[in-house]
Amino acid sequence: MSYPLTEEQQLIQQNAREFAQEYVEPAAAGIDSTGVYPAEIVQKMAEHDFLGIFMPGEYGGAEAGYLSYTLLVEEISRVSGAVAAILINHASLAAYAINRYGSAEQKQNYLPFLGNGQKLGAFALSEPGAAPGAGAQRVVAVKDGDSYILNGRKCYVANGGAAGIYIVFALTNPEAGAKGISAFIVDGKTAGLAVARTIGKMGLRGCPSAELSLENVRVPAANLLGPEGAGLTIALAAQAAASVAEAAMVIGIAQAAMEDAVKYGKQRIQFRRPIASFPAIQTMLAEMATNIHLARLAVYDAAKLIENEAAFTTEAAMIKLFAARIGQSALIDVIQIEGGYGYSQEMVVSRLYRDVKGAIIKESSVDFPEKAIVEALLA
Template sequence: MSTATLELQGLNFNLSEEHLAVQEAARDFAQNELLPGIVERDNEARFPTEQVKRMGELGFLGMMVSPDYGGGGMDTVSYVLAMEEISKVDASCSVIMSVNNSLVCWGLEAYGSEAQKQKYLTKLASGEMIGAFCLSEPEAGSDATSQQTTAEDKGDYYLLNGTKNWITNGNSSGVALVIAQTDREKKHRGINCLIVEKGLTGFTVGKKEDKMGIRASDTHSLLFTDVQVPKENRIGEDGFGFKFAMSTLNGGRIGIAAQALGIAAGAYELSLKYAQERKAFGKQIFDHQAIQFKLAEMATRIEAARLLVYKAARLKDEHKDYVQAAAMAKLYASDVAMWATTEAVQIHGGYGYVKEFHVERLMRDAKITQIYEGTSEIQKLVIARELIR
């Protein structure tokens, strides 16, 4: 693979020409196809149907999936490069992309049967349909072991009952990976993951959440009432579900870290541009030391976050232990995203408080990166456990 050098604030990363091509393609797509209409989609909480279709056509929904199943066969570094560029503009689209890539496609390819891959993964990787990952419940968010959704073993099928909350792609997905308790006495060893097709009797979509940020992505509750799920739709052996969920989330954290990085970088780029255009007291506001210091610290923290994200991605690609690196990347990048977007609004002054300048949306979008796929507090627990493991 031929290589080129990408310089990031004086540090050199050896990225392949393919990596740089993916980054450029994602940047062009974000600027040319996501940016137009983004304020309206946010205002109306309107799912970006056409934009998601284009992501599928461009290969952004199955980036790491093997070409044998219709995917791009790319590495995790390519994925985070694309996530960063898309998240600079549209975090709603990037979370749709993240769930489909990191949680649904990756989980199916890593642990699904050949029949499951042929039936579902090929459609998910190509964007013919998108998937949902269903772990959180009304009483089981960070405490993922407390699953109240049940999958009762009926011999050749499971009888699924329960409710899942905060499900990204909840209404737009064609298939959902549902974590459910089969044997309560076995606790987390009695949990399974089932592939549940939309349209099965008893599978209904609940209300759409009216969210502070990532408003164009559809977040719903999913309800299961005596849904009969064929036994062949169980991923892995009986009782593998909890391990499946935790392993999948470890990789998903890299995607969300890249999303947070992109949100922060997008806010920084808008702020730098604004600071060179806006004048106050007879000169560009960039010439005021107070603004220079804000931008300098933004650039520094974003660069540190980028290093953590890239490190986690490279460890995953090299098949090394990346659990701690992924948790560190998500913890730090999400904090940087929240801080940097708040600073961006401050730099913009009154203009930062209105929607057409975009930074207020980025600030609203940033907050969720500290919450989903493991809160910041959970990341600290993961890191602490890894320190003494």
């Protein structure tokens, strides 16, 4: 059983694979080692229309659809989870939010720059020590004439510092709690917006994470994304779309790990035969291949729902739940198959293991996926 891809989608998949092998794979280990943002690779992705692959043609996008985009994410993830994470935060979160909820003027003002790579996108939702809008350092937006003044802090902002456009979530009505959160499009060069510190991570190290400080950041009222109080709705919708892309990322990483384990299992000799011939190893590989295959079918199906503008949030939650389980399981089994070598930094699975964990926990939904699934069942 396989998912039917069009000829165009197959070409995009092949192009993405060749791009990853030519430009990303040679730099992947170095990106992980140094943690340096791979600006040249991101620019190359822009030149190949990857940054705006599913965006509308009228705003400079390739208009290839969300399924083609997940194919792209999967192929890049096979060689570098960090580069894939940069793309997901840019496209599935920032660009998706503007494309779905932005006014015609906002789309015209920002999507072309996001699509052609002149500006990278980022999603500033999380805050230090508490849920958005709940902590002592929460970001509050106060109306001042035809502008809003934003003050507070955001943390774990992926693409933070490298981004030129931020989707910043702030309280416009503190008394309403989460229902009083609104979303704003904020230019990265706006006075008062600064990187307070960079946050080191165990994986996805080339995708920068930052804590942002907002001190009297003046944002035009025209940059309010959607109506006041719609912030939580926008955040949940973008996170659901990102969950599908992140699952594609998990699939790419797990696929690469499985292929490495198969190669190792054929070469490693124990008791005068390759360890791949041992039933225990074969069982692990068979379960791994099955889980990856099923996850891939689910991701492609959900991606098609997104591009058809159909309801997809329940499917996204299911995919998030399943990908989290099979991604970690696959990498643990691969390390077990490769033994001491798999645990060493000399083998690629060390990086893949750290990256797959980041793919699973990054931009987690405000609700656990189990809760979203059960709510849909009981509705």
